Amino acid sequence: MTEDRGAKSFDIVVVGAGMAGASLAAELAPHATVLVLETEDRPGFHATGRSAAFWVESYGGPPILPLTVASGAYLAEHGFLIDRGGLNIARKDQLDQLDRFQQLYSEAGIRLERWDRARMESHVPGLLPDWVEAVMEPDSKDIDVGGLHNHYLAIARRGGVEIRCRAGLAAAAREGGCWRLTLADGSTVSCDTLVNAAGAWADPVAEMAGVRPVGVQPLRRTMVQLRTVPEAAPDMPLVLDIGGSFYFKPESGRLWLTPHDEHPCAPCDAAPEELDVAIAIDRLEHVVDWKIERVEHKWAGLRSFAPDRAPVYGPDPREPSFFWFAGQGGFGIQTAPAAARLASQIMLGLPADEMTARLDAELYSARRFG
Numbered sequence: 001m002t003e004d005r006g007a008k009s010f011d012i013v014v015v016g017a018g019m020a021g022a023s024l025a026a027e028l029a030p031h032a033t034v035l036v037l038e039t040e041d042r043p044g045f046h047a048t049g050r051s052a053a054f055w056v057e058s059y060g061g062p063p064i065l066p067l068t069v070a071s072g073a074y075l076a077e078h079g080f081l082i083d084r085g086g087l088n089i090a091r092k093d094q095l096d097q098l099d100r101f102q103q104l105y106s107e108a109g110i111r112l113e114r115w116d117r118a119r120m121e122s123h124v125p126g127l128l129p130d131w132v133e134a135v136m137e138p139d140s141k142d143i144d145v146g147g148l149h150n151h152y153l154a155i156a157r158r159g160g161v162e163i164r165c166r167a168g169l170a171a172a173a174r175e176g177g178c179w180r181l182t183l184a185d186g187s188t189v190s191c192d193t194l195v196n197a198a199g200a201w202a203d204p205v206a207e208m209a210g211v212r213p214v215g216v217q218p219l220r221r222t223m224v225q226l227r228t229v230p231e232a233a234p235d236m237p238l239v240l241d242i243g244g245s246f247y248f249k250p251e252s253g254r255l256w257l258t259p260h261d262e263h264p265c266a267p268c269d270a271a272p273e274e275l276d277v278a279i280a281i282d283r284l285e286h287v288v289d290w291k292i293e294r295v296e297h298k299w300a301g302l303r304s305f306a307p308d309r310a311p312v313y314g315p316d317p318r319e320p321s322f323f324w325f326a327g328q329g330g331f332g333i334q335t336a337p338a339a340a341r342l343a344s345q346i347m348l349g350l351p352a353d354e355m356t357a358r359l360d361a362e363l364y365s366a367r368r369f370g
Contacts, residue, residue, distance in 0.1 A: 007188040010035045010162075012347075013181060014195040015169050015205050017043035019145075019332050020325055021197035022152040023340035029159025031348050035189060036161060037181075039168035044149050053333070054238055054249065056086045056140040057110045058101070060331040063310040063363060065108060068331070070338035070355050075141075080148045084249070085237035086140030089120065089131045089287075097242050102135050111139050123237055125230065126288040140238060142249075145333055152336070172209040179209075179321065193347065195323045200267035200302040202312075202326035211322045214312055214369045218302040219262040221330065222276040225297040226255045228290045239287070246283045254296060259283055262303070270300040303330035306369075311335075313343045313364040323347055324366045 010033045014021045017038035025036050036043075055075060057068050075081050090098040106112055115134040121127050157163065164183075171182040172194060179194045198205045203213035232250035240247040241260070248257040259280040263273075277298050284292070306312050306327035316322040325343050328335065342356045342364075352359070362368075 007180065007190045008035075009033075009178070010189060010191045012193045012195060013037060013179070013189060013191040014197050014325075016197035016199055016201075017153075017163055017165070018197070018199055019044065019149055019152070019336050020199065020328060020339070021195070022149055022156060023336045024195065024197060024325055024343055025161045025163075026152040026155035026159065027340045027344035028347070029156050029161050031344075031350075034156070034159075034161040035191070036156070036163045037167045037169055037183065038163065038165045039184070041165055043153060043163065043165065044146075053143045053145045054084065054086070054140065055081055055143050055334040056137060056238065056240075058086075058088075058105045058137060059334070060329065061309075062104075062108070063308075064329070064331045064335060065105075065110075066359055066363075067311070067335035067338045067342075069109075070359060071335050074337035074355065075143065075148070075334075078148075078151065080144045080151070081141035082144070084140055084142045086137040086240060087115070087120070087123065087134050087237040088137070088240050088242045089124075089127075089134040090242040091130045092132050094242050095133060098133060098135055101242060105137075110137060112137060124239060124288065125233075126290050128287060128289060131287065135242075136237070143333055148333070148336065152340075169205060169208065172205075174210070174319070174321065193321050193323055195325055195347075197325040199326065199328075199332075200304045202304060202324070204267060206316075206322070206324075209319075209322055211316050211319050214324065214327070214366060215307045216304050216312070216327050217264055217307075218267050218304045220265050220270050220300050221258060221303055222261050222272045222280060222300050223256060223258050223298065224272070224277055224280050224295055225251070226257060226281075226284075227293040227296055228255050229293055230290060241283075241287075246280065246287070248284065248287075255284075257281075257284055265302070267302065270302050272298045272300040276300075305329045308368070311339065311364050312366050312369075313339065314346050314361065314366045317367045317370070 113136040168184040200218035202216040232255040238249040312324040312327040
């Protein structure tokens, strides 16, 4: 490796220690010297720490489905999945949507069950009469997000990866065949490959490195935790509107609810807007006849999408030493094992294995943006 004026050198520097950066660093650790840079005091402060924490094969649509399915065995084997079930509910005017959903994902190999009104009521007590049919995904699970993130951080550290918190990237320049990186504290490091796993900050990191952005847009999503009467039963499924206007799930005797909002915003420490909290509650009141006793907690997270809403994995077409691992939207947790394995294989020139054999890397390549 080219030495850079005395700066400590690595094969690979990963920007971002959330789920994306941690999982990729863990996969790279056996093959390279790796440094992970994190601006915050701890890894996973932003999107990773604010996830709704579920694994649903249909969630995210056809571009995400292969990554979710490929990740399932790893997540189950390591004990990160907990039985839940996902119930996609429909009003009478939404039955065509429900039919299309069932056909699409049945053909994709997802196990589905059509539920009538009586069966829906038996699992979601107090369901209002407007909701008449549903499609259940019985294999949908909750994810232990913190456990999975710590799992990858631990693997990375055991493999010799250095993880630096409070170490934001301040400048990046390609000099003498390597990257020279200046950190927020004024220190410098150098590397052969710079990985952009910066989530909502993916485009600003690219611009800092002199690389053309691909158009990753952060979208704010609101979540609220409610105390309700009746209390949310622990065995109630994740309930999703087939029209995409809400979902809710039980969590430790409380209800987690989102209006499924997507508000474009700049990269930031996202905070919920009172209007979106009110919209979420209003939508819930059109689903069940429960009493809402209290809003106990509310938060927002940024889900970051490329223009076509598929992730971006691979070397930049103009600067191959700049590697994109971004644009995971709201699906970066449920796809983490397969995404990290695929990206590491692309970066290192390794063959596909059992996890990635059915994935088409071209679907996620940065080359699709020219």
